Amino acid sequence: MTVHMRDWDAFVTPLDDGSVHMDLAVEGITCAACMGEIERGLSHLPGIKTARVNLTNQRLAVDWDQQQTAADDIVATLSRLGYKAHPFDPASNKDRQDKTGRQLLRCMAVSGFAGMNVMLLSISVWSGNATDITPETRDFFHWISALIALPTVAYAGQPFFKSAFSALRGGRLNMDVPISIGVFLAVALSLFQTIEHQHQVYFESAVMLLFFLLVGRYLDHNMRGRTRSFAENIAALKAEVAGRIDADGVVREVPLSKIMAGDLVLVTSGERVPVDGIVEDGHSEIDQSLVTGESRLVRAAQGTLVYAGTLNGQGSLKVRVSAASGNTLLDEVNRLLETAAQAKSAYVRIADRAAQLYAPVVHAAAALTFAGWVLFGLGWQPSLVIAISVLIITCPCALGLAVPAVQVVASGQLFRSGILLNSGDAIERLSEADTIVFDKTGTLTTAEPELCSVPDLSDARLVLAGRLALSSRHPLSMALVQATGALVPFETVTEVSGAGVETTHDGQILRLGSPSFCNVPEQNVEAVLREFPGASLLAVRSGDTEPIVLPMRQKLREDAAATVARLVSNGYRVEILSGDRTGAVQEVAEELNIAEWRAELQPAAKIARLDALKAEGRKVLMVGDGLNDAPALAGAYVSMSPVTAVHLSQAAADAVFLGDKLVPVSDALRISKRARRAIEENLWISALYNVVAVPIAVAGFVTPLMAAVAMSVSSLAVTANALRLRIGHHTSG
Amino acid sequence: MDVLIYLIPIAIFLGLLGLIAFLWSLKSGQYDDLEGAKWRILEDDDLPEDRQK
Known part of the structure; x- marks a missing residue:
């Protein structure tokens, strides 16, 4: 962050003894040595009372005296030690x-x-x-x-x-x-x-x-x-914070929950726009792919509407936060999200379903047993003992333990595969999915673009362009840096906001940026776009030579093709629903061999498609990352989103997967299927146990203690069955 | 067998001490970070000679 200063009062909690407390999530704590290093490093600062790293959840809790040390010093010390730390917003924690x-x-x-x-x-x-x-x-x-x-x-x-x-x-x-x-x-x-x-x-x-x-x-x-x-x-x-420009002109970094409509927010280059608003000052290009699914960059200047979750390009923008007037994109998404989530709440978890059936039966069985024995002429006390035995022996321990035990084991396995579960019943629903709907941008592809063709590195201009690209934080430039492997930046680089970068090399002016910035003739641009429909363009011009146009596209996740092929061969129906342009979607669909695809869809159209699939009796797993996917994620039978997704989508999804690969999606389905089988086996074990044990209990041969022992044995059996999940099948398949 | 009248309450009292000790350790946050605790025992910076540095 450049001129940012955090508004620390929003992050710290005052304690009774006059000191303050702050919780931070720390990146890069991998081992015990890090723990000691951080704690020792911080304890040298004046006024630190306690600094304790929690290795289990990778958090740091600090209590200190704000008079002697500012919170900035703590974060600065951490970053000097090599750890990036982000404070928690106390409101969300x-x-x-x-x-x-x-x-x-x-x-x-x-x-x-x-x-x-x-x-x-x-x-x-x-x-x-x-x-x-x-x-x-x-x-x-x-x-x-x-x-x-x-x-x-x-x-x-x-x-x-x-x-x-x-x-x-x-x-x-x-x-x-x-x-x-x-x-x-x-x-x-x-x-x-x-x-x-x-x-x-x-x-x-x-x-x-x-x-x-x-x-x-x-x-x-x-x-x-x-x-x-x-x-x-x-x-x-992911820093759910925004740089608020206060009345005194100072930029203070505050948690998103503290931003009000009407505030002025600074968005620096390469940063995600934290709010919905209107640009007041500055020029830049905005990557709206997370919001609209469209990969083309949009120019932003004064008066342009920008949306939370979009990625700012080169220039910095001052954005006036728009009032929650009910027409913002976020409002529409939220509205769709609510209706979609309501539709899903009709789903009942297996355990609850079993309980609804089971509880009345248990009560009735116990009551009938009691009544039966009393009528039979037994005293009320022995009759009650038998009834209690029935109640205890039928006590749904298998249901109370069987499902959680499997879930614990399965979620541990999912965690190892890089999948975090948002909802407890996601495993059950994942196992039932038979159709997988992918969003394209950010889901099948990664967030970064790549060159459409392998660059010809013998062209000296490209090598120079790569070095020039080092000075820019624009996503297209970063892709060029990767493609050329450039390492040495130029010393003096001028940045033309919203257009490109420029330097002088060997007396020649070298420019990198938009085609118009490099004076590329209109017909050249059209020719390239005909060859690579839907590509984003970056141009290079060295002196007076012919400018080079570099078409860029979004990079497929490296294992996307293999994963999709495996899913199809496992009998899943795979579909793409994207907000991006037809050409770009078609290209990806052909590369991945996906026959069913739809492009240029609005959020509501995605939901409509999901409803159509539902009407066909299909259970859809939706995988998506953008704001435009959030309602679909909430409305689908079950949903996953990559960790790069916008906050709202992650919250709406049932599971979040980490990393640059797509394989967690197929892992999740595989592990869930096995877990589901184990849950069903467990329910059978307990049902069988009840069928055998209940008549004996009703007949009065079981004391309550024997009932408790028998119940424990059945609990152990289902736990052991759950642990069986951990054995074998560690390979992806 | 009358000795049981003393012994059983004593035994239960001792067990209760164990329970109280557990609840205290829970309250004082000793179960918050099971990963970190096993590594902390290997750190030597709480030795007296290190303290004086």
Whole structure:
């Protein structure tokens, strides 16, 4: 950043003791040595209280005294050490303490501790019942168990009770209702039995049940937490900030959430435009491909509308943020996004679907068992014990644990393949997809352009042009630098804003820039465009010689062809929906052998196409990156977007993939398919277990403890089955 | 067997100490960074002679 100064007050949180706290996402922490280096380096600054790197989520937390050291110094020190750091916007990072995760862990610890102790006492009582325990000792043990179990259930059961209560209040049934009723009945009956000096109590069943369920919940929560924290890091690294020009003329970098309509924002060359607005001053060219899907550069000058997410070319622009009058592109996208997301909410997760079916059956079975035994002439107490056994043995542990266990293992594998999940049920939906719709720009292609033909490096002018290109941050220039392998920039380079760069070499004027800047005759431009339709043009002119026109196109991801071919051979239907011009899309479609393609589509037209596919009964995986894809991403059955995508698209997509390759898309489908199979196997295992166990329980042959043990065994079985996913099949295929 | 009246509460009390220790360690953030902790033990910059530098 050139003249930028961050408005640090927007990033730091004041603490009680007068110091301030800041969280930063740090790029490039790869090993333990980095951790020590950063912490030591920062501790030499005056006023630093604590600086602690978290290697798990690659973040740095600093507490310091703002009087002695400015936040700039901290970032400067980090960059001197070789680490790029970006502060989190506190508004988008409220949940850094992960309260839910800690509460689950606390509940798990308490129930685990209580479970062990109650188990110890219970086993003593059982063996005593078989031999010669005195009634006094038994009562004593029962009372101690009650003393441990009652507070445990009250504390560790909270996550279930709360969820069950809110479900009941909403007039629904969920998994937590039978769990809560089972636990509550078991404890109440046990207390009653204890007072009555009975031989059997069931505190251990209730406590162990809670413990096993909490393990499942915690695993599930952790999986989603990890993805979320990485997604937040990426958002911070992508610098969701804007340079606001304040009334005093100073540019301050502030988080996007602090930018208001009417503010003036500075967009420097090579930077993404952070807001929607109107250019007030400056000339440049704008790459709108992320917004419109179109790869041609658009000229921007005073009065031009620019959109958030577009890439600024060479000049710097002053942009007046336009009021949210309801007609901005972002508004339209948001509106489409909402309707599309609503349409998708009809999808019900497997576990919930099973729960809807399962919960009433469990309740009915338990109630009928109780009624049946009472009618049969058994006392109400033994009848209730049998009913509780039924409730516990049918307790949906397999459902509570089977799905999360598979999801944890699968998401770990996806993570290794460079895929981060946004939504917990993405795996289930990915596995069902049968049609894949790609956006072209930024998805099949990478963000950077490349030369249409291999440059003839024997031409000295091209080599010079490559060196000249080093002085420009324009995307086309960067492509030329790569193609020519230039290393030495010229010393004096003049930049003509919005047109090109110019220098003098051996007495000759050397120019690089737009065709008109290099005086390329109109018919030459047309000839090149006829040969390479849809190409962006860069021209070179050395002295009075004939100018060279270099057509540029977007570069396909290197493995795009192979990945698409593999997807097709695996039976997927592949389609391209692009906002780019017909010529450019056709070229890519032919290169990748994709027969179905549509070009020049508006966001609404993409949704219409997705709806048409849906009407055909197809389940569509949408892969896209631009603002113009966001509604389609939200509306598709399941969606993925590359990490280079605009923020809104990433938020709308179910999964985000990293890196320059396309292969994560096929990996995601493959891993999801296997995970889906494992989930189904797990559901079968638990169903089978219930079919065998429930009749035995209804018949009254099972005590609640045996039920708890049997349930644990089934839980272990489904966990083991989930772990099987990790074995073999590591190759892409 | 009357000794159980003392022993069991003592045993539970000791177990409870363990639970409290765990909850304390959780509260003080010792489980926030499991990756980093295993490397920190290898760092020597908290030795007394290094401190004086």
